Amino acid sequence: MDFNKNLDKYAELAVKVGVNIQSGQILLVRSPIECASFVRSVLKHAYQNGAKNVHIEWSDEESTLIKYLNAPEETFNDFPKWIADQYVDIAKEGGAFLTIYAQNPDLLKNVDPQRVANYQKASGIALKEWRSYTLSDKCKWSIVSVPTEAWAKKVFPNENPENAVEKLWDAIFKCSRVENQNPVEAWKQHNKDLKSRMDFLNKNNFKSLRYKSSITDLTVELPEGHIWLSGSSQDPNGVEFNANIPTEEVYTMPHKFKVNGFVHSTKPLVYGGNVIDNFTLTFKDGKVIDCKAEKGYETLEKLISTDEGSHYLGEVALVPFKSPISDTNIVFFNTLYDENASCHFALGAAYRTCMKDGENLKSEDLDNYGINDSLTHVDFMIGSSDLDIIGQTYDGNQIQIFKSGNWAF
Numbered sequence: 001m002d003f004n005k006n007l008d009k010y011a012e013l014a015v016k017v018g019v020n021i022q023s024g025q026i027l028l029v030r031s032p033i034e035c036a037s038f039v040r041s042v043l044k045h046a047y048q049n050g051a052k053n054v055h056i057e058w059s060d061e062e063s064t065l066i067k068y069l070n071a072p073e074e075t076f077n078d079f080p081k082w083i084a085d086q087y088v089d090i091a092k093e094g095g096a097f098l099t100i101y102a103q104n105p106d107l108l109k110n111v112d113p114q115r116v117a118n119y120q121k122a123s124g125i126a127l128k129e130w131r132s133y134t135l136s137d138k139c140k141w142s143i144v145s146v147p148t149e150a151w152a153k154k155v156f157p158n159e160n161p162e163n164a165v166e167k168l169w170d171a172i173f174k175c176s177r178v179e180n181q182n183p184v185e186a187w188k189q190h191n192k193d194l195k196s197r198m199d200f201l202n203k204n205n206f207k208s209l210r211y212k213s214s215i216t217d218l219t220v221e222l223p224e225g226h227i228w229l230s231g232s233s234q235d236p237n238g239v240e241f242n243a244n245i246p247t248e249e250v251y252t253m254p255h256k257f258k259v260n261g262f263v264h265s266t267k268p269l270v271y272g273g274n275v276i277d278n279f280t281l282t283f284k285d286g287k288v289i290d291c292k293a294e295k296g297y298e299t300l301e302k303l304i305s306t307d308e309g310s311h312y313l314g315e316v317a318l319v320p321f322k323s324p325i326s327d328t329n330i331v332f333f334n335t336l337y338d339e340n341a342s343c344h345f346a347l348g349a350a351y352r353t354c355m356k357d358g359e360n361l362k363s364e365d366l367d368n369y370g371i372n373d374s375l376t377h378v379d380f381m382i383g384s385s386d387l388d389i390i391g392q393t394y395d396g397n398q399i400q401i402f403k404s405g406n407w408a409f
Contacts, residue, residue: 003169006169006173006178006179007037007038007041008041009178009183010038010041010144010172010173010176010178010183011038011041011042011044011045012045012183012184013144013176013177013178013183013184013187013245014042014045014098014142014144014245015042015045015046015049015098016045016049016184017183017184017187017241017242017245018098018142018143018144018241018242018245019096019097019098019140019141019142019241020096020140020239020240020241020242021046021049021050021051021096022049022050022239023049023050024050024052025050025051025052025094025095025096026051026052026053026054026055026090026093026094026095026096027046027051027053027054027055027095027096027097027098028054028055028056028057028086028087028090028095028096028097028098029042029043029054029055029056029057029098029099029100030056030057030059030097030098030099030100031056031057031058031059031099031100031146032058032059032060032061032100032102032146032148033058033059033060034102034146034148034149035100035102035146035148038100038146039056039100042054042098043056055090061103061104061107061148061150064107064273065107065108065111068108068111068115068116068273069110069111073115076115076116076118076119076122077118077119077122078122079119079122079123079125079126079127080126081126083126084126084127084129084130087127087130088129088130088133090139091130091133091138091139094139094237095139096139096140096141096142096241097134097139097140097141097142098141098142098143098144099141099142099143099144100144100145100146101143101144101145101334101335101336102145102146102147102148102151102334103151103270103273103334104148104150104151104154104273105151105154105268105270105273105274105275105333105334106150106154106273106274106275107150107273108272108273108274109273109274109275111273113272113274113298113299113302114302116272116273116274116299116302117272117299117302117303117305117306120272120303120306120376121306121307121375124306124307124374124375124376125375128375131349131377134243135349135350135351135352135353135377136351136352136353136358136359137233137234137235137236137351137353137359138235138236138359139235140235140239140241141241141243142241142242142243142244142245143243143244143245143336144176144245144336145172145334145336145337146172147164147165147168147169147172148165149161149164149165151168151333151334152164152165152167152168154333155167155168155330155331155332155333156168171328171330171332174324174328175246175324175325175328175337175340176245176246177190177246177324187242187245190231191230191231191232191240191242194230194231194247194248194249194250195230195231197230197250197318197407198228198229198230198231198250200409201228201250201252201318201391201401202227202228204391204393204399205393205394206222206391206392206393206399206401207221207222207392207393207394208220208221208222208258208391208392209222209316209389209390209391209392209401210389210390210391210392211261211263211343211382211387211388211389212387212388212389212390213384213386213387213388214384214386215264215266215280215384216261216262216263216264216382216384216387217261217262218259218260218261218262218263218283219259219260219261220254220255220258220259220313220316221254221255221258221259222252222253222254222255222316223253223254223255223256223355223369223370223371224369225355225356225357225369226252226253226354226355227252227353227354227355227356228250228251228252228354229250229251229252229351229353229354230247230249230250230251231247233353244336244340246324246325246336246337246340247340248319248320248323248324248325248340248341249317249318249319249339249340249344250317250318250319251315251316251317251318251351251354252315252316252354253314253315253316253350253351253354253355253370253371253372254286254313254314254315254316254345254350254370254372255286255370256286256312256313256350256366256367256370256371256372257285257286257287257312257367257370258285258286258370259283259285259286259312259313260283260284260285260286261282261283262280262281262282262283263280263281263283263345263382264278264279264280264382265277265278265279265280265380265381265382266342266381266382266383266384267331267338267341267342267381268295268331268333268338269296269300269335269378269379269380269381270333270334270335271296271299271300271303271378272299272303274296274299275295275296275333276293276295276296276297276299276300276303276380277293277294277295277296278293278294278295279291279292279293279294279296279297279300279380280292280293283313286312286313287311287312288304288311288312288347291304303347303376303378304347306348306374306375306376307374307375307376308374309348309349309372309373309374309375309376310347310348310374310375310376310378311347312347312348312372312374313345313346313347313372314346314347314348314349314350314351314372314374314377315344315345315346315350315351315354315377315379316345317339317343317344317345317346317379318343318389318401318402318407319339319340319341319342319343319344319383320402320405320406320407321342321383321384321385321387321404321405321406322405322406323340323341325337325340325341326341326342328341335378335379338381339379339381341381341383342381342382342383342384343381343382343383343387343389343402344379344380344381344382344383345379345380345382346377346378346379346380347374347376347377347378347380348372348374348375348376348377348378349372349373349374349375349376349377350371350372350373352371355369355371358371383405384405385404385405386404386405387402387404387405388400388402388403388404389401389402
């Protein structure tokens with residue numbers, strides 16, 4: 001009974017706080033078929049909150065794997081135009097998008113990485129117009145996660161499948177504040193707390209950030225006019241939504257051409273059905289000039305080589321080492337959770353909303369403002385218990401932002 005109650009509260013949270021469905025709005029839900037019971041609950045809450053229509057796009061990982069292992073090579077150089085058109089049409093109509101992210105981290109470990117890279121690039125090209133809506137908050141979108149057996153067994157390898165799924169559900173409910181008596185109200189307070197950090201960073205208008213730990217030494221300059229954001233966002237109609245549930249981050253964009261030094265990962269990165277772990281990126285004038293990885297090097301190399309913009313950073317995100325997700329001491333092998341347990345960067349496109357009037361800039365003008373553009377946007381985690389971050393203001397003052405992995409103010 002408690003599980004069913006929490007499951008219903010989680011679905012309500014995804015609808016009311018995640019995409020915040022409004023009366024007469026269309027919702028597209030993208031989900032693995034294993035998460036059908038949760039999607040049905042989302043469907044109920046969406047219609048109860050006024051949704052005009054809910055479309056469901058199902059996926060099946062076993063079918064995906066069969067395709068990657070058996071389809072002809074040219075299959076992975078194309079992405080269905082009708083899918084891309086559907087996304088854009090829904091965005092133009094003011095619709096919302098909810099993604100259930102529950103990937104098996106090892107799904108494609110035996111697949112030729114070039115096939116995966118080709119399809120990632122093809123989908124990035126096809127979905128570029130739609131991603132322009134999400135990157136600039138021109139539509140409401142949200143990501144939540146639901147345990148699947150394959151994912152849960154990766155997180156809890158010593159448990160039987162049933163226990164692994166149960167333990168992962170418990171962690172998700174805890175990290176998403178579903179166990180609160182009123183999760184919707186709890187999220188309102190959480191967003192308020194995040195915005196107090198955001199306001200401090202915006203008030204100081206930092207010129208640069210210096211990251212220093214036992215494995216990282218990186219200086220990141222920020223473009224003039226940058227904006228720190230956190231937690232909830234607003235669509236063009238001023239309706240609040242949370243793109244990530246859970247979230248613990250305050251984030252902005254780096255200057256595309258002013259990142260120098262090296263940074264080492266502190267959590268595994270799952271990308272394209274493969275795990276990349278224990279890797280180092282070296283930057284000069286913003287660009288990755290060298291990369292090393294203990295695991296998944298070829299996948300990392302192909303990620304960086306997606307296009308010109310994937311060689312540069314598009315996001316700087318601050319997350320304290322001590323936070324509800326980090327305190328679970330679980331490596332989730334799921335970027336939604338792992339990125340919200342750790343400071344992180346993203347290779348690829350910047351969020352236009354992190355620049356004053358950024359959503360109105362033309363693509364050909366972005367470099368002039370230091371804003372990165374790319375077909376991809378991939379977060380990777382670099383936070384640790386010994387990470388210090390010093391912010392330098394335009395008048396030369398230095399302010400400690402993080403000390404020993406946590407907020408210093």
